[in-house]
Each structure stands twice: as structure tokens, then as C-alpha cells.
Amino acid sequence: MNRKRLIAGISILGVLVILLIAGVGFLLTRLRTQPRAQQRELITKLGYCNSQNAKPCIVSFSVDADGKMLVNLVIPSETYPDFYLTISNSTTENRYDCQPVEDFPTNVYCTGAEMYPGEVLQFTIHTIKDDAVLAEGQFAIIGLQLPNPEEEMTATPFGTESPVATEAPFETPTPFLLDFSTPFPTLEILTTPTPTISSYPNYP
Numbered sequence: 001m002n003r004k005r006l007i008a009g010i011s012i013l014g015v016l017v018i019l020l021i022a023g024v025g026f027l028l029t030r031l032r033t034q035p036r037a038q039q040r041e042l043i044t045k046l047g048y049c050n051s052q053n054a055k056p057c058i059v060s061f062s063v064d065a066d067g068k069m070l071v072n073l074v075i076p077s078e079t080y081p082d083f084y085l086t087i088s089n090s091t092t093e094n095r096y097d098c099q100p101v102e103d104f105p106t107n108v109y110c111t112g113a114e115m116y117p118g119e120v121l122q123f124t125i126h127t128i129k130d131d132a133v134l135a136e137g138q139f140a141i142i143g144l145q146l147p148n149p150e151e152e153m154t155a156t157p158f159g160t161e162s163p164v165a166t167e168a169p170f171e172t173p174t175p176f177l178l179d180f181s182t183p184f185p186t187l188e189i190l191t192t193p194t195p196t197i198s199s200y201p202n203y204p
Helices: 002-041 149-154
Strands: 057-065 069-074 083-088 093-101 102-110 119-128 133-140
Touching: 069 083, 069 093, 083 102
Parallel strands: none
Antiparallel strands: 057 069, 069 102, 083 093, 083 119, 093 102, 119 133
16 A cells, blocks of 8 residues: 555656656746847848838948948938948858948948849848847849949938039010001012113124
8 A cells, every 4th residue: 555655656746847847948948039039029121222211221332442342221310239231142241341421320331342233142230239130131232333433522422312403594585576556668679670672783
């Protein structure tokens, strides 16, 4: 009888241990997955700037005089965290250091290795402080603007509109009015006199 009770007690204890281990495992799993899910919700989809005004977004790509690629972005506000950009394909990943444009802090340009148009690439924005992902997206580079010294001298910051030239006001010409109260001058028809031929013969 005592032996049966001992076996029953050991069995109950074993079940309790199994339930305890399962409960601890489930709790640890929830604790591990919950921060990742929260972090995932904070990630913004990155793409080209459009009419939906979602930011951050990419305005354009260009190449500077040194052959480095410039990625021009617009960020939501001046308080956006300091970040760097990575662009990768199936074989390589390049880092692009980013800094705001002087006097236009919501316009940012990132500099790094040149990537070529056509291929679908992975774009990711990371915070410099803790390397957290702020935005990411997959798309292709549409085109690269080549450097032009003349345009660099007169270039305006991206994301802003160029001033529109104003034309001189158009002057309406004064209409010419005919005054029919004054009679028109009479035109004299000039006729050419018909030469007369003498009936007498002309002698030498």
C-alpha cells in the first residue's frame, strides 16, 4: 500500500515538474518574441517619395565628381534620429554615411559606393546610436544623375521648388479706330496721253 502511494506521489511530482518546465518555456518564448514584434511595428516602409507624403523617402540618386553615389532623402522632421543607410543585393552590402543639407535639415544625402540601376536592391535605414532599423524596402534604382558643373553652381536643394521666372506685363496695344465722319480725299486718276502720229512722212 505504501509502495503504491509512493509511486503515485512520484508520478504526480513528475507531472508537476513537466508542467512547470512547459510553463517556464512558454513564458520565455513570449518575452523573447514580444520586443521583436514591437520593434517590427516601428519599422517604416522605405521607397520613393510620392503624393502620399510618407517619410522618410528617397528623392533621387546621383553620382558626384569622385564617382561616389549620392542618395537624396527627405526625413519627417529635424528630430529624426541620426542614421546611416545600407544598400545590398544577393552578394554585397554597402554602407552609406548620411548627413543633412546645410540650411535644410529635413533634406539628407548619403554617400557611398555606386550601385547600378535595374536590379532590385534592399534599402535599410539604421540608427547610429543602437543600430536599430527605422525603415526598409526593396526596389530598383530608376536612374543616376551624372555630375554637371554648371548645374552644381545653380542647383537648389532637393525637395524644394525652383523659383519661377516672372515675365514682364503684357501691354495691350491701343486699337486703331477709323473716323468715318471725315470724307475721304478724292483720288485723281492720272492717264498717260496717247502719242499722235503725223500724217506726213518723215524725211531724212
